[in-house]
Amino acid sequence: MASDAPTADEAVRTMLLLVPRLVGRAKKLPVPERLRDFNLAPRHLSLLSYLLFDGPMTVNELAARLEVAPTTVSLMVGDLSRRGILDRTEDESDRRRTIVSIAGTYRAEVEGWLAAGARAWRTALDPLTPEQRRLVIDTLRTYEREVERDWTPR
Template sequence: MSNPSDAADVDEAIRRLLLLVPRMVGRVKRIQVPEALQSMALAPRHLSLLSCLLFDGPMTVNDLAARLEVAPTTVSLMVGDLSRKDILERREDPDDRRRRIISITDTMRPAITQWLAPGATAWRKALAPLTPDQRQLFVDTFHTYEEALAQEIGEQPPS
């Protein structure tokens, strides 16, 4: 059985997070979208895909799908949408001509870097002092919160 002081500590942490998280989300929303991207109607799912390509470099649709934890068909649809907007390009894989490598276009790379840099810099500052185990605990905690919140509001938890 839980110690009552442990429950009080958890409640205090919840109170602090209930103040912190909305402020954090508000600040993230205030990150200025570069002018070159403002008319593109980009959604959070696009942000995740662009982040993967920016930080990990060009990759296949299947690799992107694995990183984003979605089906390859979902990534293909996003890639098609972003390719039509000249944000992404597909090129033939030199090792397997049947595969396509997806990358950010040279034209859009500076705007995407400008858009994503504040968040990446802030995460690096927050996570760098932690040990690898502490970083993993932090990420695991966020995943657990996301799954629990999805269940609480009647959504399908992420896979």
């Protein structure tokens, strides 16, 4: 290990100072003008991110990726589709399933909204090895899980 590597306590201090700044900057990302009146929350941003990066998918697929109940995703999809942000189409191979996608009229705005964050993550992660990227992702997931566990009322 490099001699300038922080101790665990120094790293915790740095992260406690850094994470709120990251969140604050993310909250300041300007919502595209055409989407401002929709009062989109972070959960909407996650849903839109999956649809943008991974393409159209079913409510159940979205629920699995977002790690929430299908009914929660169904409510969000219903709300966003009524507003015209999402399209719902019947699955040709199984008419009981609905495929969800970003409506073409809002795709450019969603792409633009997510572009700055995607560029920043690419700049941060590109120089890393695949193993280092996995470590970063696993570390953030562990932090998320522990914060949720510690802050959830018992």
